[in-house]
Amino acid sequence: RKEVEQDPGPFNVPEGATVAFNCTYSNSASQSFFWYRQDCRKEPKLLMSVYSSGNEDGRFTAQLNRASQYISLLIRDSKLSDSATYLCVSDAGKSTFGDGTTLTVKP
């Protein structure tokens, strides 16, 4: 079992839809969590950090559930430009990436 697991998708949604991804982690010592976005054949880029109280950045909301050891990413009002692979990261002194969830937003 991988230390960080994500549903690979693909998630195919229409523009304007709300979509949510979950990511589970197994290392209970993890202290920091992040969501990265990776476009096809490009490098990952930080989308947002995930704080214990949850945090929001525009259309994006990240949540952390320590009891169940998962983090989530909610995207509201999806845009075509949101199409990408979303990688979650758990950091327990070492950054461990999930394999990503692929999102395709269609007109």
Add this chain to the structure above:
Amino acid sequence: EAGVVQSPRYKIIEKKQPVAFWCNPISGHNTLYWYLQNLGQGPELLIRYENEEAVDDSQLPKDRFSAERLKGVDSTLKIQPAELGDSAVYLCASSLEGGGPHNEQFFGPGTRLTVL
């Protein structure tokens, strides 16, 4: 501000040949990472440096892979000899610090290695 620079961007070699990748991190970033990414998978950490010290190289296949960061700035990752299974994208990243909730990693564009 310049981002993380990597070279070469693409490399094609025959198996058993050596290959080297170079990375220059963002100025002022003390932490440097080398990752390997296969298609459809997330980046896997190979080695992490804090300044010139390798603080985590547990995932580095030391029989054929080596890395150095002599002056705590740029870094080189080497494979000798390369095997078919080494074909992947090699990503370099840097961050201001080595951990914590504000440890944003900035990635370079990667080197796409093909071993024939």
